[in-house]
Amino acid sequence: MLKVLLKKQLADVFKSYFYDAKKNRMRSKGAIAGWFIFFFVIMVGMMGGMFTGVSILLCGPLTEAGMGWMYFMILGGLSIFMGAFGSVFNTYSGLYLAKDNDLLLSLPIPVRTIMTARLLNVYLLGTMYLATVLIPALIVYWAVAGLTASRLICGILLFVSVSFVVLLLSCVLGWVVARISLKLRNKSFVTVAASLVFVGAYYFFYFKAADVVRDIIANAVVYGEKIKGAAYGVYMFGRIGEGDWLATLIFVAVTGILFALVWYLMTRSFLNIATASGAIKKTRYVEKPVREKSIFGALLSKEIGRFTASPNYMLNCGLSTILIPGAGILLLIKGREICEMLESVLASRPGAVPVLIATILCMLTSMNDMAAPSVSLEGKNLWILQSLPVIPKMALRAKASLQMLLTGIPVIFAAICAAVILPVSPALRALVIVTPLAYTVFMAMYDLTIGVKMPLLTWTNEIAPIKQSGAVGIVIFTSWGFSILLGGIYMLIGYKIGPAAYLVTWTVIYAAVALFLLRWLDRKGSRILAEL
Amino acid sequence: MLKIEHLTKTYGEKKAVDDLSLHIQKGEIFGFIGHNGAGKSTTLKSAVGILKFDAGTITINGHSLLSDPVTCKQELAYIPDNPDLYDFMSGIKYLNFISDIFAIPSAERQERIRRYADMFELTADLAQPISAYSHGMKQKLAVIAAWIHSPKVIIMDEPFVGLDPKASHLLKGMMREHCDAGGAIFFSTHVLEVAEKLCDKVAIIKQGKLVKVGTMEEVKGDDSLEEVFLELEAE
Numbered sequence: 001m002l003k004v005l006l007k008k009q010l011a012d013v014f015k016s017y018f019y020d021a022k023k024n025r026m027r028s029k030g031a032i033a034g035w036f037i038f039f040f041v042i043m044v045g046m047m048g049g050m051f052t053g054v055s056i057l058l059c060g061p062l063t064e065a066g067m068g069w070m071y072f073m074i075l076g077g078l079s080i081f082m083g084a085f086g087s088v089f090n091t092y093s094g095l096y097l098a099k100d101n102d103l104l105l106s107l108p109i110p111v112r113t114i115m116t117a118r119l120l121n122v123y124l125l126g127t128m129y130l131a132t133v134l135i136p137a138l139i140v141y142w143a144v145a146g147l148t149a150s151r152l153i154c155g156i157l158l159f160v161s162v163s164f165v166v167l168l169l170s171c172v173l174g175w176v177v178a179r180i181s182l183k184l185r186n187k188s189f190v191t192v193a194a195s196l197v198f199v200g201a202y203y204f205f206y207f208k209a210a211d212v213v214r215d216i217i218a219n220a221v222v223y224g225e226k227i228k229g230a231a232y233g234v235y236m237f238g239r240i241g242e243g244d245w246l247a248t249l250i251f252v253a254v255t256g257i258l259f260a261l262v263w264y265l266m267t268r269s270f271l272n273i274a275t276a277s278g279a280i281k282k283t284r285y286v287e288k289p290v291r292e293k294s295i296f297g298a299l300l301s302k303e304i305g306r307f308t309a310s311p312n313y314m315l316n317c318g319l320s321t322i323l324i325p326g327a328g329i330l331l332l333i334k335g336r337e338i339c340e341m342l343e344s345v346l347a348s349r350p351g352a353v354p355v356l357i358a359t360i361l362c363m364l365t366s367m368n369d370m371a372a373p374s375v376s377l378e379g380k381n382l383w384i385l386q387s388l389p390v391i392p393k394m395a396l397r398a399k400a401s402l403q404m405l406l407t408g409i410p411v412i413f414a415a416i417c418a419a420v421i422l423p424v425s426p427a428l429r430a431l432v433i434v435t436p437l438a439y440t441v442f443m444a445m446y447d448l449t450i451g452v453k454m455p456l457l458t459w460t461n462e463i464a465p466i467k468q469s470g471a472v473g474i475v476i477f478t479s480w481g482f483s484i485l486l487g488g489i490y491m492l493i494g495y496k497i498g499p500a501a502y503l504v505t506w507t508v509i510y511a512a513v514a515l516f517l518l519r520w521l522d523r524k525g526s527r528i529l530a531e532l
Numbered sequence: 533m534l535k536i537e538h539l540t541k542t543y544g545e546k547k548a549v550d551d552l553s554l555h556i557q558k559g560e561i562f563g564f565i566g567h568n569g570a571g572k573s574t575t576l577k578s579a580v581g582i583l584k585f586d587a588g589t590i591t592i593n594g595h596s597l598l599s600d601p602v603t604c605k606q607e608l609a610y611i612p613d614n615p616d617l618y619d620f621m622s623g624i625k626y627l628n629f630i631s632d633i634f635a636i637p638s639a640e641r642q643e644r645i646r647r648y649a650d651m652f653e654l655t656a657d658l659a660q661p662i663s664a665y666s667h668g669m670k671q672k673l674a675v676i677a678a679w680i681h682s683p684k685v686i687i688m689d690e691p692f693v694g695l696d697p698k699a700s701h702l703l704k705g706m707m708r709e710h711c712d713a714g715g716a717i718f719f720s721t722h723v724l725e726v727a728e729k730l731c732d733k734v735a736i737i738k739q740g741k742l743v744k745v746g747t748m749e750e751v752k753g754d755d756s757l758e759e760v761f762l763e764l765e766a767e
Contacts, residue, residue, distance in 0.1 A: 283622075285659035287646065290628055290638040298632035302618065309620035380616035386582045388633050389605035530601075531584045 001109060005117035010124070047132040051078070054213070055140035061217045063145045067224050069238030074216070075137035076162060076237060083130030083166030084173060091122045091174030101275065115270040119167065122174075126166040134159055141241060150243035157248050158240045161255045168255075168262050191311035196322065295390060299398035300405075306377060307370055307402060313377070316466050320367040321406045327364055328414030331357070335421035349491055351499030354432050357418045358503060359487030361411060361436040366479035368407040371447040372472050374399040375529065376456040376465035382532060392526035396448060400521070403444040411436050424499075431503040438510035439483070445517035446482075447475050452525045455532055533558050533716040534579060534608075534685050539588035541574050548574040549585070550740040556685070556718045556733075559711050563731035564720040565761060571740040572720040573613060576689050579718065580610040592685055606634070609678035613689040613720075615670040619663040623654065623673050626662060627680060634681035641680065648676040652699055667694040675703060679710075686710060688719035692726060704730055728757040736764055 011018065017035040020027050027035070055075060062071040104114050138155045145151070216223065228235045239247035293301060307313050331338070339353050346352040375396075378385060385395050415436050419429035454471040456464060466472065486506055494502040534556040541549040549571040556562040566572050577583040579590055581601045590597040592604040618626055624645070631641040649655040652672040662670065671694045678686055686707075692700050707717050707730065721727050727734055728748065734757070735745040743764050744751050752760045 282657075283659040285624060285656060287642065290631075290642060292635070292638050293632040295633055295635075298629050302621075302629055305625065306618070306620050380614075381618055383577075383582050383610070383612055383616070384618070387580045387605065387608075387610040388630070389602045390633060391602060530581075 001113055002117055002120070005104075005109070005114065006120055009117055009121035043128070043132055048136055051075070051133045052136040052140065054078075055137045057213055058217070059137075059140045059144045062220055063141070065220050067220050068141065068145060068242045069235060069244075070216075070220060070224055070227070071141065071238070072137070072158070072241030073227070073234055073238030075133055076158065076241065079130040079133035079137070079162055080165055080169065082133050083126040083163070084169035091126075091170040091177075105271075105275070111271055112267065115266060119171075119266070122170050123163065123167045126170050127163045130162060130166050131159075134162060138241070145242075148243060150245065151241070154240050154243045154245065154248045157252055161240075161252050164255045164259050168258055171262055171266070189308070192314045195311070195315055296394055296398060299390065299395055300401055303374065303398050303402040306374075307406070310462060310466075312463055312466050313370065313373075317370040317373065317472075318368055318406055320364045321410050323367065324361065324364045324407070324410035324414045327360065328410075328417035331414065331417045331421055335418065336423075339422065346491075349495045351424075351428075351495060351502075352490060354418075354422055354424050354428050354499050355490045355494070355502060356487050357422065358415075358432050358435045359483060359490075361414055361418065361432075362439045362483035362486055363480065364414075365407055365411055365436060365440050365443055366483045368403060368443075369447045369472060369475045369479065370406065371399050371403040371444050372451045372475040373465040373469060374402070374448065375451045375532075376459065376469055376471065377462065379457050379459055379465070382457060386530065386532075392529040393522040396452065396521050396525055396529060399451075400444040400448045400518075403447060404441055407444070408437060408440045411440050428500050428503070431500060431507065435486075435503045435507045435510070438507045438514070439486075442510040442514040442517075443479060443482075445514045445521065446479070449517050449521060449525065450475050452521065452528050455528075457532065533593055534687075534718055535589075535591045536575070536579060537589045537591075539575065539578060539585055539590065541571075541578060541583065541585045547740050549578070549737075552588075552737070552740070552742050554718075554735055554742070554745065556716050558714055558716055560716050560732045561707055561711050561730055562716070562718045563727040563734040564718065564737065565722070565724065565727055565734065565757075566720075566737035567765060570737045572737060573689055574740075575737070576610075576687050576718070576720060580608065580687055581605060582610075607683055608685040608687060609681065609683040611671075611674045611678050611686075611688040611691050613693065615667070615674040615694075617662050617670055617673060617677075619661065622659050622661050623665070623669075624658040626673060627658075627677055630677045630680055636681055644680050645676070648679060651702055652676065668696055668699065671695055672699055675706075679706065684715050686715065686717045686719075688717070690721060691719055692721065692723060700726075724756075724758045724761060728752070736761060738764060 017039070018027055018032055019025070020031075055071075058071050058074065062068060101114075105111070138159065142151060142155070236244075236247040237251060240251055307318065339357075342353045342356060346356075385392075412433065415433040418432050422429055422432060424432075450471045454469065454474070456469045456471070459465050490499075490502055497505075534554075536552060536554045539549050539552045540547065552571070552575060554562070554575075564572050564575070574583060578585045579597070581597050581604065590604075592607055595603045595607075597604045618629070621629065627645050628641070631645075636644075645658075646655070649658055652675070654669065654672050654676070657665070657669060662673065665673065671691070675691070678688075691703060695703060704726070707719075711717055711732075731748055733745070733747050734751050736743050736751070744760070748757070751757070755763075
């Protein structure tokens with residue numbers, strides 16, 4: 001029974017490997033094998049490889065200084081972080097918010113078995129993540145410091161104990177996420193903000209990692225003494241990998257006690273957790289005065305509502321709404337230095353700096369593509385638009401307007417920042433604003449055109465139109481190409497006519513193509529939408 | 533009010549609707565019955581302008597659905613068999629969205645929302661996201677959205693599915709009231725008892741073809757509608 005339940009749990013976690021949401025059918029055996037090979041390469045090749053590199057970098061100097069414990073403290077800590085955070089959202093959805101709890105509880109399966117299967121699933125996933133750090137760390141240590149019986153046994157016990165620590169943390173963190181999630185009102189915005197903070201932190205630590213490692217190696221003795229004095233427990237944790245039996249016994253015992261405690265609490269509360277409704281606090285309806293909207297206003301509000309309701313949509317198709325103002329602020333702070341540096345590097349291409357700044361803004365603009373999946377996102381709701389007295393071209397214009405609005409306003413801000421710092425004529429400053437704006441309009445029309453030409457309405461998961469549809473794939477690759485053309489052609493031949501004439505030419509091209517696409521959308525695009 | 537003439541729609545090789553003609557007049561509740569896959573939903577969707585058809589004409593109050601779709605849609609409302617509404621909106625936002633599309637003044641829409649939501653006991657849930665609604669609640673919301681702009685013609689595909697007995701009873705009353713006030717209703721159903729009690733006229737469709745149409749008395753005579761329907765199905 002446990003095996004069957006566990007198999008079902010794992011199949012649910014890896015369902016995207018077996019099932020093609022885009023085509024709404026099972027993948028072929030070859031495709032399933034391909035996805036698993038890809039997963040293996042990511043986990044073992046990339047993540048395992050990265051942590052093997054970190055282990056090699058740290059292990060030699062630290063063990064030579066007699067501080068192998070610090071090596072295990074760092075990598076053991078990293079593995080706990082990876083294991084717990086890597087599986088926290090799976091724990092949240094698999095343990096506390098499982099959709100099939102009602103079904104399983106109605107079947108003749110003991111509650112304890114259901115709980116064990118859920119925990120085993122969390123345990124296996126957490127262990128998989130921590131293994132990418134701890135297994136390379138142990139192997140590197142055994143290779144560098146030498147393998148003894150006590151190091152081998154204590155190393156294995158360290159791995160097993162850490163896997164249980166990860167399980168405990170996952171349960172606790174998953175519970176915290178579940179509680180926060182139930183209380184949140186603007187869940188999508190918080191999810192987007194949390195994702196951005198996480199990605200930002202990842203890149204911050206990624207770029208700082210080399211400095212941190214160098215610092216640790218250079219000041220290992222000083223840090224070591226401080227840790228021993230202030231956090232003896234952490235020191236003892238590091239000693240396990242070195243083969244310290246006392247530290248191993250203490251750690252295993254403490255982990256065992258904590259695990260027994262969590263197991264006891266889970267068995268007492270699992271039925272409550274499993275049968276909790278998970279419903280968000282009910283918002284009480286209070287009648288308020290309503291502001292009437294025009295048909296276009298209503299359609300645009302609908303598009304904004306859809307965009308802001310979906311973290312997936314916002315993160316995948318609207319990240320530049322935040323990045324572009326960020327680039328503007330960066331230009332205000334570091335812009336003059338960047339311009340001076342670019343001018344000296346590109347001395348042979350006079351006037352290249354304003355063109356390149358405009359190119360960068362266009363490249364960032366290309367990252368916003370909310371119009372591309374907007375038709376597909378209508379999905380099963382398409383009947384509403386089709387049955388209402390709405391001219392299809394108005395519905396399409398509302399979709400394009402969402403992208404123009406959420407990209408255009410940030411572009412104006414960033415372009416004004418650029419115009420402020422650029423040491424060029426007022427006309428050229430104006431063009432640095434106008435060209436990216438024209439590009440924004442062109443992109444909105446282009447993205448929507450592709451979206452209308454390649455709709456995907458049969459999706460069951462919104463990720464399919466947002467990330468995996470042909471329309472979005474084409475838009476992502478080609479739009480980057482369009483933006484690069486602006487700077488690239490200038491470098492090749494454009495500089496011969498000067499930056500002002502060059503930017504005017506491109507502005508006219510963008511405007512003309514946007515106008516052409518708008519006419520196409522108004523006529524043929526509207527017909528396609530009406531007949532989908 | 534709703535005139536369907538020689539409607540034909542094919543899916544690949546299969547003729548889903550074959551030369552079907554119907555005329556739904558002012559004040560009529562017109563029932564449309566047939567087995568699964570007979571062509572009911574295809575006819576209803578074509579009449580609303582959701583589905584492009586191959587031949588025939590559909591007019592609503594004299595306006596052609598093909599040449600003047602927006603005017604036609606101004607005068608009709610549609611409730612599909614599965615109420616897939618905008619999950620990302622709350623119930624009240626959806627009703628305001630529909631009201632904005634039909635340019636209903638705010639005071640009027642608030643009065644109607646209050647009336648219908650109270651009637652269906654949905655008022656307390658209007659601020660909830662539609663994603664949190666049950667099937668029945670979505671169906672009630674779809675009914676309110678259909679009635680909110682006082683359409684002349686209401687087209688419904690299996691409107692009673694998912695509704696509780698009280699809501700079904702209310703809907704039947706609203707249908708009668710709507711037609712008594714000069715409107716028309718064209719709806720499909722599998723519940724023959726409901727059709728028998730509620731409809732002024734009924735049409736039976738089989739494999740895309742109209743096999744019987746007329747007033748309830750004309751169609752069923754002294755038999756029950758169920759007997760007539762099963763008899764026609766067996767032929």
